[in-house]
Every structure is written in C-alpha cells, then in structure tokens.
Amino acid sequence: MQYISTRGAAPTLGFDEAMMTGLARDGGLYVPDAVPVMAEADIAALAGLPYEEIAFRVMRPYIGGAFKDDEFKGLIDAAYAGFGHAARAPLVQLAPNHFLLELFHGPTLAFKDFAMQLIGQLFQASLARSGRRVTIVGATSGDTGSAAIEAFRGLAGVDVVILYPHGRVSDVQRRQMSTPSEANVHAIAMDGDFDDCQARVKDMFNDFAFRDEVGLAGVNSINWARVLAQVVYYFSSAVALGAPGRAVSFTVPTGNFGDIFAGYIARQMGLPIEKLVIATNQNDILDRAIRSGAYVTDGVKPSISPSMDIQVSSNFERALFDAYGRDGAAVAQLMAELKAGGFHISQGALETLRATFASGRCSEDETTATITRTYAETGEILCPHSAVGVHVAEQHLGPTPMITLATAHPAKFPDAVEAAMGTRPALPPRMADLFDRPERITRAPNDLAALQTLIRERTGR
Ligand SMILES: Cc1ncc(COP(=O)(O)O)c(C=O)c1O
Numbered sequence: 001m002q003y004i005s006t007r008g009a010a011p012t013l014g015f016d017e018a019m020m021t022g023l024a025r026d027g028g029l030y031v032p033d034a035v036p037v038m039a040e041a042d043i044a045a046l047a048g049l050p051y052e053e054i055a056f057r058v059m060r061p062y063i064g065g066a067f068k069d070d071e072f073k074g075l076i077d078a079a080y081a082g083f084g085h086a087a088r089a090p091l092v093q094l095a096p097n098h099f100l101l102e103l104f105h106g107p108t109l110a111f112k113d114f115a116m117q118l119i120g121q122l123f124q125a126s127l128a129r130s131g132r133r134v135t136i137v138g139a140t141s142g143d144t145g146s147a148a149i150e151a152f153r154g155l156a157g158v159d160v161v162i163l164y165p166h167g168r169v170s171d172v173q174r175r176q177m178s179t180p181s182e183a184n185v186h187a188i189a190m191d192g193d194f195d196d197c198q199a200r201v202k203d204m205f206n207d208f209a210f211r212d213e214v215g216l217a218g219v220n221s222i223n224w225a226r227v228l229a230q231v232v233y234y235f236s237s238a239v240a241l242g243a244p245g246r247a248v249s250f251t252v253p254t255g256n257f258g259d260i261f262a263g264y265i266a267r268q269m270g271l272p273i274e275k276l277v278i279a280t281n282q283n284d285i286l287d288r289a290i291r292s293g294a295y296v297t298d299g300v301k302p303s304i305s306p307s308m309d310i311q312v313s314s315n316f317e318r319a320l321f322d323a324y325g326r327d328g329a330a331v332a333q334l335m336a337e338l339k340a341g342g343f344h345i346s347q348g349a350l351e352t353l354r355a356t357f358a359s360g361r362c363s364e365d366e367t368t369a370t371i372t373r374t375y376a377e378t379g380e381i382l383c384p385h386s387a388v389g390v391h392v393a394e395q396h397l398g399p400t401p402m403i404t405l406a407t408a409h410p411a412k413f414p415d416a417v418e419a420a421m422g423t424r425p426a427l428p429p430r431m432a433d434l435f436d437r438p439e440r441i442t443r444a445p446n447d448l449a450a451l452q453t454l455i456r457e458r459t460g461r
C-alpha cells in the first residue's frame, strides 16, 4: 500500500515514511492510494475476538512491509495493555436503539489514547531501526497533547513539544501535560485559540529548512497512523451489534474531523455503516457546511466542550479529496480559499458527502441538559463532548442501531459536569494526586519565529 497527498503534489510514500512524515510536503494530508475492502466473512469473523486481534486484522493491510506480523501484534498488545477496561472500548446501552461506545478507559481518559499509545510503540520501533531522532510538534485543544505526552514521555530519540491555547483547556488536561517530569516533553501555553496552534504547527511543516533541521514529525490526526488506529473501534463495536448482518450508524462528537473520518474509512472498507452523524458544539462550521455547502470560518467561541472548539477542521480535507473525485488540484484551490476565510463546496461534492454524513449542532444549554437527563435516565455520566454526541444522536435515531462515541471521561471536565449534576466526578485512583504534582509550562506568543526559537532551545537542536 502506498500513501498519496490530498493536494496531489507530494512524493508517494509507504506506511512507515507517511507515519514519520506527518504533513505532506505540498501541505496536504496523506491517504491510502486505495482503501482495502474486507470480505463480509472476514468482518463476521471479528465477532467475539479480543480488541487487539481485531486491531491487527483491520490495520494489517495498511502497513505493508513496515512491520512483520509478530512484531506488529506485539506492538498492538503493548499499546493497549495499560487500558483500564478488559474490553478496551466497551459498549453501554442508553436506550432501546442507542448505544454509547466508551472510549475513555486509556491512560489519559480520552479516545486519543487508542491511537497515541499505538503510535508511541510504532515510532519507538521505527526509530530504533533507523537510529533517527525526531521532534514531534503537536497542537492540542487538550486531549491530543496529554495523550501524546503520556505516550512519548521518556522515549529515546524523540522530543515532544505541545502547543495548547493558553487558558482554554481544562485544569485536568493542562496538568496532564504540565506535570510529567521527563526532559523530552514540553507543554507550551500559546496565545490564541486551537486554530492558531494548529496553523503554527502547519507553518512549521511548511518551513522545509526548519522541518529538516529539527527532524519534525507530527502526531496530530494529520498523521495517517492516528486515523488508522481509530478505525478499529468502529469495527469492534459494529460487529458486537450484529454487523455485517446488521447495519449501524454512528454519531461522533467532532472537531478536527479525525475520529469521524476513521468511521468513513471503516465504511469504505465494507463495514455496513448507514450514516455517520457529525455532532458539533457551538463551533458548528461542519454542521453548517453539510447543511448549506458553505465552509466559512467565523472565529472559535470558547465552550464547555473545549476540545471541540475548532473551526479549521483539518481532516475535512481528506473527505473533500474523495468528494472531489481525488482531484488534488481542486483540494489545493479550496484550501487556498480557506486561508482567506472559506469556500463553497460544489453541488456534486456536497451530494457525495451527504450520502455518508449527516450533522447536527448542540448548544451550551443543550449540552448541560443532556448530561443531567442522561444521568437521571441511565446512570451514565457523560463528559460535555459525549453529551454533544448524545444530543445530536437523539435527533437522528431510527430503526438502525445508533452508536454514539463517548470521547472523554467526565472527570476531565469536572466544572461542566458539576454544573449539570451538582457533584464533581472523581479522577481514577491512579491520577488522584494530579493536583499535587508540580507543573512545568512555558508561555509563548502566537509567533512562528519565536516558537521555532523556543523549540530549538528546548530540544537542543
Ligand atoms: C473529548 C473530545 N471529543 C471530541 C473531539 C473531536 O474529535 P476530532 O477532532 O477527531 O473530530 C476531541 C478532539 O479532537 C476531543 O478531545
């Protein structure tokens, strides 16, 4: 399998190189040149298997010769060994036809751990082989950063620098990034919002001299390996509810479009997914785009689901690439228009997107009310992002079973949960001392040159 850029003008790469490269050199995102389709019998055979075995079977066709089968299996086992639930991604029933996929049993209590724990293993194996040293620079609205720092802390050959928007992540998220003491991890509180952080990371990738000088690598969902690892839980959950004999739909709390794009890949691979419902908070650019065709940014509004406070949704580019018939030049043109504020999706591309994706938006009050009501009716405590998903899913329930992704543990967002329920959810015992640990944070302006200087200083490169 080879990987091509969504902008059509970067070198084609194998899995290992695409993973280590992150953003393509033409500014695009890597995608497989062709998505492998799984036979119905092979999907049916996943039923009842351990999560790790499902992961191996689903991801194996994508990695080519990058890892031998036994090595790959070992890395998958190591990635999920630290999860706090034997099923890794358990399903809970909320209503007769509505299920919640709990993705928050990993070490940092968010769905990011599914991909980041695996990428940590894959990077380590790949770097040990090549003897290379890399500098991972990532942007976060809270969860990617903590998951990346947890996965890479103390690893040889890797420095990790995470930019997060100052004052716009929860205290738990910030402390997960700022309290690890290993010298190779660096949390940077940047002025601006998440879109600014993500834009500066992309600027660094597009500065080839800097990129090569520090050995830049990325673990945001610009990295194909991130998306790939997230495809697995679409299979594990759908099969648990009767796929391939029975179709399911998913509702996905969405910001950067990486998680729902993994669902799109699962659908392309043959998993019978009827609809993928994009659930946004008040930063509703994706909902507006699916409804009207206009993808126009209007500034990030801070919300009680801060990890989804995103307007420039990176992976939407991957969906547009397919919707425009894999025309890289057309995508490059749209992305140039986005820099100036937005673009209109062509009617043909919009219809293609709507054949797979539906969408909905959840206001701040609806988020709070959903946490309150879901707890009263089911006993399930939702984080505010998962509540956005549940609210939107409820507008799309029908005869097909709906699976809503619960993307974070409620204890990561205790203020929002307390406002809805009157009680603060407790952190798991292994994190009980999080608020006693000393923090290490660097403040930085939203300025490319200043950030690059800081990164050189911190990594000694
Ligand atoms: C808790 C939580 N929910 C949902 C999302 C949105 O996921 P995505 O950016 O993949 O759309 C994020 C951030 O990515 C998150 O951290």
Ligand SMILES: N[C@@H](CCOP(=O)(O)O)C(=O)O
Pocket: 139, 140, 141, 142, 143, 144, 145, 219, 220, 221, 222, 255, 256, 258, 307, 308, 314
């Ligand atoms: N919500 C994310 C934003 C970054 O998304 P990514 O999936 O592209 O890494 C976060 O928590 O940081």
